[in-house]
Amino acid sequence: MADDGGLWIVVPAYNEGPVVASVVSELTERYPNVVVVDDCSTDATAVAAEAAGATVLRHPINLGQGAALETGIRYALSRGARNVVTFDADGQHRMEDIATLLDARETSGADVVLGSRFQGGTEGIPRGRRILLKSAVALGRMGRRVRLTDVHNGLRLLSRSAAERIHITQNGMAHASEIIRRIGELDLNVAEVPVTIRYTDYSLRKGQKLASALRIVVDLLVGRLQK
């Protein structure tokens, strides 16, 4: 499925100055509509992303990846996006996998297409990280309507309809679980496709720690209390 201009790629970024330019350059070679949401970085992330050809939105204060995604999605929808792909700024995702998401959307008609590293592959994933992610999948399966193999993958495609209805309210890393929960609540058609996640020294340094995993659980519980 060729990019017909209805696809927007949303890249949330916080202090990704060293890598964001190369990530954006690679994306814009093939996809014209790339929006980077700079979550109040203290380095040159915004400047580098803009120089590489992205539309850049800047949060005036640091809010978190979930908030940055929601801002980018709202912007993409305001620009007429028919499909929105979320893509990490740290180089973990491969541009080639966007085509896999688009093909799955076209062939299956799913409202949401999620990338799965456990169906696809990982390059250089540390053992501890694999255990943590698999535990998240197992915990998430308890009581969750949507059965998935990878619940914390930032590479995903949302149709316009899905993007309009899934409002991300979790500002932090709990947004990934919130998206899955909303997919279940809205009874959206979801497909999972294999993608490859690249673990580099750079991305591992910036990746989630065990403390972050505990924070995600707390944020989700507080979110429930508010309802």
Place this chain on the structure above:
Amino acid sequence: MIITIVLTGGLLFFLAYGVLQARRSRFLAAAVGLVSIGGIALVLAPDSATRLAQYVGVGRGADLVLYCWIVVSLIVSLGLYLRIVKLHEAITLLARDAALKAAAARSGRRE
């Protein structure tokens, strides 16, 4: 005697604060009133705390007061945390609006 005056004075001040909050939140005013009046009663009749404690199955009046204080503090802390979360949500909406408006303005200048 001195501590009775100090505590009663403090709780009367707290009661006055509660009355002033009545227009903003009747629930808050009622809760503050209950705690203040209950506290004053316990201060003026300390033996009543012991009798009440034994009635509910706690050994001493002081222990009952402590347990009640812990429960009230946890509820207040949770309430405050939820308010902070709501404030954060409002800040997020404002920051998002600012980012989107700035982008629209930049886009307008380029065109």
